[in-house]
Amino acid sequence: MPHIHEQQSAGRRSITAVLMRSGTSKGLFLHRDHLPENMDEWGPIMLSAMGSSTGDKRQLDGIGGATSTTSKVAVVGRSHREDADIDYTFAQVSIGSKNVDMSGNCGNMASGVGPFALDEGLVTAEPGQREVRQHAQLIRSLSRFLPDYPSPNVEEVLTKIPLQLDIRIFNTNTGRTITSTVAVGPEGRFLEKGDHRISGYAGSGSRIKVKFENPGGSMTGKLFPSGRRQNHITVASPGVPKEVTVRVTLIDAANPFIFVDSSTLPSVYHQLGPDSPTSLALIESIRRQGAIEMGLAPDRDTAARTRATPKIAVLAPPRINAHTGGATADAIERQPDIEVTAFSMGKVHPSLQLTGAVCLGAATGISRTVASDLSRDGRPAEERRDAPGKADVPEVSEKMASLVGGEVCIGQRSGKMLADVRVSPFGPSIEGVTVDRTAQRLFEGQVMLAAA
Template sequence: MAQPTQIAMTAKLQRGKTRHVLPSVWMRAGTSKGLFIKRKHLPASESEWPAMLLAAMGSSESCPRQLDGVGGATSTTSKVAVIAESSREDIDVDYTFIQIGVGSDAVDLSGNCGNILSGVGPFALDEGMVKTQPGQTEIDVRIYNTNTGRTIVETIQVTEDGKFEEHGTYSMAGVKGTASEIKIAFVHPAGSMTGKLFPTGSRQESLLVTTAPGLEPFSVLATLCDAANPFVLIEHSSMPQAWHDLDRNSTTSLDLAEAIRCTGAVKMGLATSISAAHEVRGTPKIAILSPTLTAISHSSNSALKHPADVSITAYTMGKPHPSFQLTGAVCLSSAVAVPGTIAHDLAKKREVLTPPETPPSCSVDGDGDEKVGDGRVVKRVVTIAHPSGELSTLVEMWEGMDGEVEVRSVSVSRTARRIFEGNVLFAL
């Protein structure tokens, strides 16, 4: 694919606008789709990016259908990844995530997107930004996320000619068919934006919400957690009755969730006020947690190896998420693994239906824990039920004898596919 070294201005259009040509690749990455762009094809100053990316995605003039661009009119299909070869030690590529507003002119660089992240390694390999050796069948791509200052290691499969192997037998919830497995390890994900796993110092707390339209002030039980991305995690049964009674897509229900999210943002130190929190819709995010009901029968074919620990209803940019953010899975899995959080408590309480002669297994501790210093390294699989299916992660955590914890890594698998490559044309 021929790629100019900078954006080319081709022809003057009516009303003084200029047509621009932006070399790019459109990819499905996990359960999201987005525009993948090399950093060298964008202006040196990030202040010039918003107008260009809004136009390229079709969000200029706050168009909700993105008809004049490549966006898919949903938050999960209106994303951008900017990738550059890295000068950082032991890092292959730098990756900046950008959420483009749908029906608004919002351009949010405040957090990471794990689903779009899963396409970064394949993109970097296919674009020659990382190289393989002859005969190599897989490669580890070390990625630095500039939004959060965190390192991610992606293990991807390689074809005989050194390109990303898209085809395989791995399947993931929310995507039809099978593809090559992309293994993603978030290294030391805690404190992505606040510097702490639990920014307030509490593993669970009561959150007083005073700004929900049409409702008297109320409190919800929350865990405010920051791993890969900051999340406001809410215990389902503590939500006001109005939320339980309403359709999840109703204006009142969405306003209620947004009021809780904004309150959590202020409490976490991510916003100075409720109004300021409302201006940044991308972070923190919010998810409502509820216990799972898992049936296990005598049949080995129907028995679940890892029954779901918790069920979630997540939100993205003010709307219910059709599945679950990958960074959300990292954050929630970290919370499930730490005693004292609402996620950990819900996982312990999950109800497992089994025949009387088959004892239930509800342990939340890892098997074969390794003793390290004054503590132990715990490895455990966390399974999360979401609207499109289930998602499992592997958490590795150090747990001190005094209750101190350190999340060393959270690993998860995704798939990705290159859909088109070429140039996006837009006018400014």
């Protein structure tokens, strides 16, 4: 039953919502039960709530922040699946146009789903009570060996030990499962406070572990949709004197991504920088052609209308000591394995999307991709132009073989990010990728909507 409330005095409607910072994004969280059963009716509600129902680039009539990272919606509800606790649908609300794109997932918004579900009573901390008993038994056992030491107040000690609750989330956009591990306070709600830091956000919070389970083929059914680990894409673009052929990896893990070797981009890109209109047009041309080769669009016009999928990023070898801001202590101590400049909705993205970290971690972990070639300790530059080879060669990259715990350190504009990658030893597949986030509830109440 939809919970769209009529506001008689204002002649408008409203819907119950929560606004959250989720990783390095900010967006609106809605209950699935509060929306119409027909998903085709969601668009006008989301456009109105975010301020895009009139195509306003500033989203003045809504709560959107006029950027791609602050114009997002998560729809959350209890799952009927045996392998999931929660169903989650992501929507990217366009800025300056009346479009809602639900073709892909957002990893940053996914990191807020667990905390939202816990605080809204969609899941409870009961499964974690086993941990409480284990802590209590351990404390009592240790106290027996210290007879002269005052027996600890077990309940008081336990209140200082945050529980960790695993919440299984089914993403309806991609048909994949995400496990979110969140800290739970003594009252059973999400414990926001903590000292964990992530790049791209100045504050701190409790660590949220977001694990993307078997993320390969989320939308295309294949980890490498083209059947190869490397492709060459040729495009023409305004402001670029002649056709350009770039080396790319087309990969689908949590979201479809196109990774471009920066050294194959024309000089005009490097001279003007990624933010220039000429560079942005070139990147968009590559993205549209890549969408066709990934089987996500039949032609460039169709690819142009679905701007959120596939996503695209430019890769380069790591620069030593180039990033420190906002990252965890572990990330600061690590030198980047790969450098990335990400793009979203036609603009440079301030930090790599979380699903981008999943894709990039996966690409770095499998041999003969653009990412593994360019990564630290990857193959020498003179070997990087080899024939790509087929995607079914079951090899783990040299980089992944040398990593302790399978961690990839990603250098980005806002700092560094660690992705824990688990590569299957039996073929070019990814068992899981885990990335740490934080989240915070900002607002709860009624969001006003345009009159029906």
